[in-house]
Amino acid sequence: MIQTDQSRIKPAVKAHDVSINIRLSRLQLTGFRNHAELDLHIDHRPVVICGPNGMGKTNVLEAISLLTPGRGLRQARYGDMAAQNGDGGFSIHAKITTAQGDMGVGTGVMADAPERRVVRIDGTSASSASALGRIMRALWLTPDMDRLFVDPASTRRRFLDRLALALDPDHADHGAIYERAMRQRNKLMREAKANGTQPDPAWVEGLERQMAESGVALSAGRRATLTRLQGYIAASPDGPFPRPQLALAGLVESWLEQAPALEVEDRFSTHLARGRARDFEAGRCLEGPHTADLAVRHGPKDQAAALCSTGEQKALLIGMILAHARGLTADGLGPVLLLDEVAAHLDQIRRAALFETILDLRLQAWMTGTDAVLFEHLGDCAQYPSIKPAMVTNG
Ligand SMILES: Nc1ncnc2c1ncn2[C@@H]1O[C@H](COP(=O)(O)OP(=O)(O)O)[C@@H](O)[C@H]1O
Ligand SMILES: [Mg+2]
Structure with a gap:
């Protein structure tokens, strides 16, 4: 692992x-x-x-x-x-x-x-x-990120992964290994389907092992980051940027709440093997850390960030970045x-x-x-x- x-x-x-x-x-x-x-x-x-x-x-x-x-x-x-x-x-x-x-x-x-x-x-x-x-470490905010809360989940995952990378430099590697193994598995399945055959099970199994290892590390890194950020937000002084409430929604992420990482690796590996027929039909892997989402709510209003006004969304986002920067700085990782x-x-x-x-x-x-x-x-x-x-x- x-x-x-x-x-x-x-x-x-x-x-x-x-x-x-x-x-x-x-x-x-x-x-x-x-x-x-x-x-x-x-x-x-x-x-x-x-x-x-x-x-x-x-x-x-x-x-x-x-x-x-x-x-x-x-x-x-x-x-x-x-x-x-x-x-x-x-x-x-x-x-x-x-x-x-x-x-x-x-x-x-x-x-x-x-x-x-x-x-x-x-x-x-x-x-x-x-x-x-x-x-x-670098954190950034760009005008494109104004749509973070309404864009597809992939944008929020990338945002969270950037915050995670500031805490753990290996985080990017876990993501890269996971993506590569998943792409290869998708490709094997699509090629086999096009040829009217089945993909080589040993090959697929090897890729699923890699996906399970790196995927669990990726999800664990995201969870650890979320916990850290929640602590940073709670410790931030009151100011004009509203405090967000954060949650991570995802299959592997939820398993990690209940069981140690090694056990979750086996569970995810088995899950991938069982889902082969379904993924084969779809031509891609349907479930895993690549479908997780970061749910953000406006704390004081208790409202989903996506429903907030553009200005409120911007203030939430800046508040998150500043809280993370403040916490990282306090931890000597400015x-x-x-x-x-x-x-x-x-x-x-x-x-x-x-x-x-x-x-x-x-x-x-x-x-x-x-x-x-x-x-x-x-x-x-x-x-x-x-x-x-x-x-x-x-x-
Ligand atoms: N590969 C490139 N080679 C030369 N110019 C480029 C290239 N990519 C973008 N630009 C130019 O960079 C300029 C935009 O720079 P940008 O940093 O976005 O400007 P701004 O000051 O508005 O932030 C544009 O004029 C664009 O044409
Ligand atoms: Mg510009």
């Missing part, structure tokens, strides 16, 4: 015990979307990037999100990230300042292998992007926050509360907006780097 090491999740300490949170001190982009070359030197303060639409603000946040495992905040193909008029490759380099000192982290794709991500940590190649999860166009849609009280929380927790938040006035409250407490392309001078 795959260990979901909850002992790694340290007990809470007070926020003021945290001497330094992880932050970027330099960010260099080459051939990344509209940034042919960008080189930003950043100090400890929150970062505000202001400017018109299409300037490349979200692209900068996306680049930072790629310094963690996964496909970043747009879930885009690497081929789409490479500058259109470039050679097909791109690179993102960052100097990351941690309590232990500075580290150099780089990622990107080469022109001749546009779907294979290269990762280098302090000049040494890492075998996969998972290694990045051990260095930096994340980098990427807040794309978040300030624009908040009233003055909530905007001030957001800024004050970021300053209070000493987090490096990267915030974007089209209007600098929105960030006046931050004054000199933030920095405002320019991301305009460098002027080309002749001679």
Whole structure:
């Protein structure tokens, strides 16, 4: 069985015990979307990037999100990230300042292998992007996430998995192994059906074992994250962001409430074997951690988040991210926050509360907006780097 090491999740300490949170001190982009070359030197303060639409603000946040495992905040193909008029490759380099000192982290794709991500940590190649999860945690909010509570469950699973990854860097691996095994099982079933045969039972059984192991680890990680987040929410001071009530709905998740992980692995494995005929007919696996859902309710109103107003949904979402960031910081795991166009849609009280929380927790938040006035409250407490392309001078 795959260990979901909850002992790694340290007990809470007070926020003021945290001497330094992880932050970027330099960010260099080459051939990344509209940034042919960008080189930003950043100090400890929150970062505000202001400017018109299409300037490349979200692209900068996306680049930072790629310094963690996964496909970043747009879930885009690497081929789409490479500058259109470039050679097909791109690179993102960052100097990351941690309590232990500075580290150099780089990622990107080469022109001749546009779907294979290269990762280098302090000049040494890492075998996969998972290694990045051990260095930096990032949480983000983007305008797309305004639909989180009304979108299909997959969006909420991805959201929860991002919160889980901040607590356990192995979480992404469990998800990747599960998805891969499930895709192979689906493919075997579809191919056999097309040929009028049955899939090789030994092969299917092997894949189901993998699905059971990784799927239970994935679900256990989600459950542990939910419990942690609920604790963080309960411990958060009162403020203008409503407290959400959270629940996780899913087959394996509910089994984990009643039985230890090893037993649930066997149960899930048996369940998959019994469901073969049904999955064979459907051409895909119908039940498992890939169908789980995160149910969110507006606490004070006791109403499903999906029924709340757009503004209330946004406030709930920000409240969740801030509670998680606050809890992580208290546990010495402070994340980098990427807040794309978040300030624009908040009233003055909530905007001030957001800024004050970021300053209070000493987090490096990267915030974007089209209007600098929105960030006046931050004054000199933030920095405002320019991301305009460098002027080309002749001679
Ligand atoms: N692969 C790419 N190559 C070059 N430009 C790109 C690429 N992908 C997106 N862009 C450009 O980036 C710009 C959008 O950047 P974005 O960061 O979303 O802007 P905003 O400042 O509004 O957040 C658009 O002009 C888009 O055409
Ligand atoms: Mg944008």
